[in-house]
Amino acid sequence: MSHLYSPFVTPSSSTNRMMLNVVIALIPGTLAYAWYFGPGVLVNVVFASALALALEAAVLLLRQRPLKPYLGDFSALVTAWLFALSIPMHSPWWLIATGIGFAMIAGKHLYGGLGFNPFNPAMIGFVVVLIAFPKEMTTWFAPAELTGQTLGLADSLRYLFGLGDNAQWDALTSATPLDHYRTSLGMDLTISEIRQSPLFGDFGGVGWEWIANWWFIGGVFLLLTGTIRWHIPVAMIGSLLAIATLFWLIDPDGTASPTFHLFSGGMMLGAFFIATDPVTAATTPRGRLVYGALIGLLVYIIRSWGSFPDGVAFAVLLANMATPLIDYYTQPRVYGELPEEED
Amino acid sequence: MPDGSRSTLPFHLHRFHGGLHLEDHKQESATRPLQTASLPGQLILRLKQHIGEPNEPRVAVGDRVLRGQKIADTPERVAAPLHAPSSGTVVAIEDRPVAHPSGKSDRCIVIEPDGLDEAIAFEPPDLERCSREDLLRLIREAGIVGLGGAVFPTAAKAETAAAHPIQTLIINGAECEPWITCDDLLMRSRPEAVIAGIRHLQRILEPAQTLIGIEDNKPEAIAAMQQALDEAALTDTRLVPIPTVYPSGGEKQLIKILTGHEVKSRHLAFEIGLLCQNVGTCAAISDALDRGQPLTHRIVTVTGTGVREPGNWVVPLGTPFEHLVELAGGFSVERPEPIMGGPMMGFEVRLDAGLVKAGNCLLILNRDHRPEEHECVRCGRCTDVCPAQLLPQQLYWYGRARQFDKAEEYHLFDCIECGCCAAVCPSHLPLVQLYRYAKSEIREQQRKSWKSDRARKRHEFREARIARQKAEEEERRRKKREALAKKKSTPAARPETELDPVQAALERVKARKAAQQVAPKNTDNLTPAQRRQIEEAEARRRKLKQGPDS
Ligand code: SF4
Ligand code: SF4
Numbered sequence: 001m002s003h004l005y006s007p008f009v010t011p012s013s014s015t016n017r018m019m020l021n022v023v024i025a026l027i028p029g030t031l032a033y034a035w036y037f038g039p040g041v042l043v044n045v046v047f048a049s050a051l052a053l054a055l056e057a058a059v060l061l062l063r064q065r066p067l068k069p070y071l072g073d074f075s076a077l078v079t080a081w082l083f084a085l086s087i088p089m090h091s092p093w094w095l096i097a098t099g100i101g102f103a104m105i106a107g108k109h110l111y112g113g114l115g116f117n118p119f120n121p122a123m124i125g126f127v128v129v130l131i132a133f134p135k136e137m138t139t140w141f142a143p144a145e146l147t148g149q150t151l152g153l154a155d156s157l158r159y160l161f162g163l164g165d166n167a168q169w170d171a172l173t174s175a176t177p178l179d180h181y182r183t184s185l186g187m188d189l190t191i192s193e194i195r196q197s198p199l200f201g202d203f204g205g206v207g208w209e210w211i212a213n214w215w216f217i218g219g220v221f222l223l224l225t226g227t228i229r230w231h232i233p234v235a236m237i238g239s240l241l242a243i244a245t246l247f248w249l250i251d252p253d254g255t256a257s258p259t260f261h262l263f264s265g266g267m268m269l270g271a272f273f274i275a276t277d278p279v280t281a282a283t284t285p286r287g288r289l290v291y292g293a294l295i296g297l298l299v300y301i302i303r304s305w306g307s308f309p310d311g312v313a314f315a316v317l318l319a320n321m322a323t324p325l326i327d328y329y330t331q332p333r334v335y336g337e338l339p340e341e342e343d
Numbered sequence: 344m345p346d347g348s349r350s351t352l353p354f355h356l357h358r359f360h361g362g363l364h365l366e367d368h369k370q371e372s373a374t375r376p377l378q379t380a381s382l383p384g385q386l387i388l389r390l391k392q393h394i395g396e397p398n399e400p401r402v403a404v405g406d407r408v409l410r411g412q413k414i415a416d417t418p419e420r421v422a423a424p425l426h427a428p429s430s431g432t433v434v435a436i437e438d439r440p441v442a443h444p445s446g447k448s449d450r451c452i453v454i455e456p457d458g459l460d461e462a463i464a465f466e467p468p469d470l471e472r473c474s475r476e477d478l479l480r481l482i483r484e485a486g487i488v489g490l491g492g493a494v495f496p497t498a499a500k501a502e503t504a505a506a507h508p509i510q511t512l513i514i515n516g517a518e519c520e521p522w523i524t525c526d527d528l529l530m531r532s533r534p535e536a537v538i539a540g541i542r543h544l545q546r547i548l549e550p551a552q553t554l555i556g557i558e559d560n561k562p563e564a565i566a567a568m569q570q571a572l573d574e575a576a577l578t579d580t581r582l583v584p585i586p587t588v589y590p591s592g593g594e595k596q597l598i599k600i601l602t603g604h605e606v607k608s609r610h611l612a613f614e615i616g617l618l619c620q621n622v623g624t625c626a627a628i629s630d631a632l633d634r635g636q637p638l639t640h641r642i643v644t645v646t647g648t649g650v651r652e653p654g655n656w657v658v659p660l661g662t663p664f665e666h667l668v669e670l671a672g673g674f675s676v677e678r679p680e681p682i683m684g685g686p687m688m689g690f691e692v693r694l695d696a697g698l699v700k701a702g703n704c705l706l707i708l709n710r711d712h713r714p715e716e717h718e719c720v721r722c723g724r725c726t727d728v729c730p731a732q733l734l735p736q737q738l739y740w741y742g743r744a745r746q747f748d749k750a751e752e753y754h755l756f757d758c759i760e761c762g763c764c765a766a767v768c769p770s771h772l773p774l775v776q777l778y779r780y781a782k783s784e785i786r787e788q789q790r791k792s793w794k795s796d797r798a799r800k801r802h803e804f805r806e807a808r809i810a811r812q813k814a815e816e817e818e819r820r821r822k823k824r825e826a827l828a829k830k831k832s833t834p835a836a837r838p839e840t841e842l843d844p845v846q847a848a849l850e851r852v853k854a855r856k857a858a859q860q861v862a863p864k865n866t867d868n869l870t871p872a873q874r875r876q877i878e879e880a881e882a883r884r885r886k887l888k889q890g891p892d893s
Contacts, residue, residue, distance in 0.1 A: 006686065006775060007766045008708055011769070014714065015770045018769055278721045334732050
């Protein structure tokens with residue numbers, strides 16, 4: 001007789017459902033992205049997802065694991081999607097393949113698969129291509145609002161396979177607002193001068209700030225469905241705002257405003273979708289606060305003094321490294337352990 | 344305050360961490376009145392139905408027994424005897440499948456009831472003249488154990504606790520697990536028995552106050568108990584409705600809710616002046632002390648989606664579970680899943696096993712497919728609900744990796760196996776099962792290392808004894824040698840010196856004196872170490888006396 005074990009209750013949630021929620025929450029922001037920058041982002045997402053699922057299936061076959069439960073858990077999809085959103089649009093296929101390959105194999109399966117990976121797989125893939133292909137990774141397209149046009153689906157596909165037109169390419173690319181900041185500040189321009197650039201909107205960059213809003217809305221959905229908890233996003237955003245405000249008050253003309261930091265780059269996406277990846281985040285309640293705050297802090301440090309324009313990926317990976325330590329030192333007080341007792 | 348029971352002062356309730364709001368499924372069985380179970384064809388009574396020392400049969404195969412007759416006992420203190428629940432013949436004393444998570448078999452006394460239900464003459468004791476010790480002995484003799492599920496012998500628990508000043512006696516009527524309603528029915532149908540039992544406990548323990556905790560999803564039980572309490576006019580006793588949150592009926596959780604205190608890890612409640620007893624146990628105490636009846640029956644809830652007519656029955660112990668299913672109208676599902684206890688902490692049982700004192704509920708569910716398991720994604724939901732405030736995901740991680748020392752460091756043994764973590768885990772991991780396994784593995788290791796520890800200590804002791812004997816032997820031989828050497832050396836000195844007889848006599852006296860001084864004194868009753876010290880000192884002295892050249 002096979003023994004059953006308690007509790008005998010129908011589970012109220014599943015990992016698959018949580019991952020599916022993440023995918024759902026990514027949809028509005030992704031559509032907004034396509035709206036402002038053209039359908040190229042969708043090409044990225046679809047190509048990366050297909051590749052990730054194929055790789056996942058291949059690795060599962062190699063590891064002799066059943067396909068259905070693992071492929072059906074949506075985690076490969078989430079990884080691919082987040083990676084595709086992090087890289088520039090119209091990236092060539094080999095860049096995407098390299099990133100996804102590293103994300104799925106080195107970032108996930110070499111550690112034993114989902115649940116065992118200490119680092120966020122999407123960010124592993126991102127950092128690998130960022131270091132390997134710095135030129136491609138810093139070629140960003142300007143929002144439609146600035147150039148008056150975006151690439152259509154056919155053109156996007158052409159660029160994906162390296163068949164695009166170079167002249168057209170040059171006309172459409174531009175620095176990201178964060179990039180622009182770095183170079184301009186390097187040229188000793190003041191913030192108000194920098195903000196004259198048409199790249200900037202009300203809070204962050206034109207287009208970018210609206211996408212950030214949609215990430216935020218997706219994040220609220222994740223919070224309401226209980227997919228993620230508030231600790232990490234709140235701590236991450238809070239710490240970034242705190243340190244950005246501090247430096248901004250000291251030198252308002254030489255540093256970017258806190259809201260600019262919040263609405264730029266991968267911050268919103270990072271706070272709600274990347275840093276909240278439960279597998280690689282701290283797991284104790286207090287630990288999550290520390291973890292989120294650490295990422296916010298690192299993002300600011302890397303953006304301000306590091307050699308890369310955005311710091312979310314590095315910040316997340318560095319915090320991943322600190323996760324075991326954070327968890328160890330933030331263990332909750334066990335029932336019956338009196339707070340004043342330190343033994 | 345003469346009548347503490349009707350206090351209208353607001354009572355400050357505390358909260359415990361985590362817990363779950365579960366669908367309580369109480370209506371299914373609680374809406375029917377308490378019924379009396381019919382006798383089954385056989386009563387299968389496990390010899391050991393309590394935590395503690397095992398019982399030995401006091402009857403033989405072929406004996407006729409009467410209801411209330413003691414059929415198994417042990418001279419040990421931490422135990423509870425067993426009594427025949429009905430009259431009949433002992434047909435076997437053998438291994439039978441028992442109600443146990445492992446599905447194992449154990450020694451049982453099998454009685455075939457004759458249907459007459461003849462009882463021994465029950466003699467209520469003269470309580471006026473009973474001392475506290477007498478009361479405890481009577482409770483033990485009646486075979487009473489904690490009926491909330493822990494089945495620890497009540498007399499032993501109360502006796503240990505009575506040695507401490509008990510501030511608060513806590514009566515547990517929470518009944519927090521879904522589906523189970525046996526305590527609810529008991530409080531509704533026999534509240535005066537519960538209150539009488541509380542009165543006896545108060546006499547034994549002399550607590551400063553008594554608190555009765557009942558979850559607020561049982562308004563009828565609360566009303567009935569309050570009325571009985573008012574009528575009995577118990578002093579400093581108060582009924583406290585508590586919020587319905589699983590597992591409020593866990594001893595540690597109920598203590599927290601009612602008193603705000605927390606029982607330290609590896610400590611017992613009475614160490615902080617608290618004692619918990621279940622309402623069913625209180626009624627059993629009243630039966631024993633007011634009527635002289637031992638524990639032979641208990642109320643059982645038979646319920647679940649898998650039986651036609653759920654309800655509560657007063658059931659003789661040893662009744663096979665299949666008989667209970669018949670009482671409840673039979674199965675209503677194709678693939679029934681019989682569980683003893685509630686859905687959160689119960690375990691699957693065989694239907695041919697007999698009811699034990701711990702059996703508060705037979706839950707029949709439909710055998711669903713277990714949802715797929717995934718890896719732990721460290722989502723932390725388990726942490727949010729764990730009433731022991733543990734990190735179940737870390738326990739899982741280390742338990743599965745067999746890093747048991749680490750699991751212990753993360754307080755594995757503070758886990759109360761409530762099942763909250765597993766109920767919310769989105770990866771559907773068998774967390775509690777793993778914790779039980781890890782605990783048993785650690786206990787096994789400890790038992791082994793304790794054994795080898797004892798063997799090592801014994802070995803060391805033996806070595807030490809041999810060494811001491813050797814040292815003593817050595818010492819004796821040395822003394823002998825010295826004495827011999829002295830005897831020899833004295834005459835040998837003469838030819839060398841060629842002194843005159845007077846001088847020689849003087850020399851002899853001197854030598855004897857020296858020998859006397861050098862000879863060790865009071866060496867009896869000394870440890871080898873002391874002896875060695877003395878020996879060394881003597882050796883130094885000898886050296887000094889005899890001069891550097893000797
Ligand atoms: S609830 Fe399950 S998946 Fe989530 S952290 Fe706990 S054990 Fe892991
Ligand atoms: S079973 Fe143990 S670890 Fe799980 S919630 Fe209950 S006390 Fe916590």
